[in-house]
Amino acid sequence: MYADQHNPDKPDLDSPERIGHFVEAFYERLLKDETLAPIFLDVAAIDIHEHFPRIQAYWEKLLMGGQDYHRHTMNIHRALYHKRPLTRADFDLWLSYFTQTMDEKFAGPYAERAKRIAATIADNMHRALNGP
Numbered sequence: 001m002y003a004d005q006h007n008p009d010k011p012d013l014d015s016p017e018r019i020g021h022f023v024e025a026f027y028e029r030l031l032k033d034e035t036l037a038p039i040f041l042d043v044a045a046i047d048i049h050e051h052f053p054r055i056q057a058y059w060e061k062l063l064m065g066g067q068d069y070h071r072h073t074m075n076i077h078r079a080l081y082h083k084r085p086l087t088r089a090d091f092d093l094w095l096s097y098f099t100q101t102m103d104e105k106f107a108g109p110y111a112e113r114a115k116r117i118a119a120t121i122a123d124n125m126h127r128a129l130n131g132p
C-alpha cells in the first residue's frame with residue numbers, strides 16, 4: 001500500500017501548484033470516460049474555468065488547511081443526484097480515476113492521505129444519497 005511512498009521520482013501532493021496539476025490530470029481522465037463525462041458536461045454543464053479552481057481549493061482545504069473553499073459540496077451533489085442518480089458503480093469509477101491519477105503522478109504521505117480521504121468521502125456521499 002505504501003510501496004510508492006518514498007519513490008524519489010514522484011513528488012508528493014504537498015503544494016497548491018501540485019494540487020492544481022493533479023486536478024487537471026484527474027479531470028483529463030474523468031472527462032474522457034463515457035459514463036462520467038456526460039454528468040459533468042451535459043447534466044451539470046460545468047464551466048471548467050470555474051470548476052477547476054474550486055476543486056483545487058477544496059483539496060487545499062482538506063490537505064493543507066486552505067481557507068478558500070466555503071461551499072456545500074454535499075448539497076451540490078444532492079442537487080446533481082436529483083437530475084442523474086449517482087450509483088455505487090459511478091463512485092467506484094470516480095475513485096478508480098482518482099487513485100490511478102494519484103499513483104501515476106504523486107507519491108508520499110499527502111498523496112496517501114488524499115486517496116484515503118477521497119475513498120471515505122465517496123463512501124459517505126454514496127450512502128448519504130442512496131441510503132445504507
Ligand code: HEM
Nearest residue numbers: 039040044054055058071073076086090091094118121122
Ligand atoms: C460518482 C462520483 C461523482 C460524480 C459523478 C461527481 C460529479 C460532480 C459534478 C458534475 C460536479 C459539478 C456540480 C455543479 O457544478 O453543479 C461536482 C462538483 C464537485 N465535486 Fe463531485 N462528483 C462525484 C464525487 C465526488 C467526491 C467523492 C468528491 C469529494 C471527495 C467530490 C467533490 C466535488 C467538489 C469539491 C465539487 C465542487 C462543488 C462546488 O461547486 O463547490 N465529488 N461533482
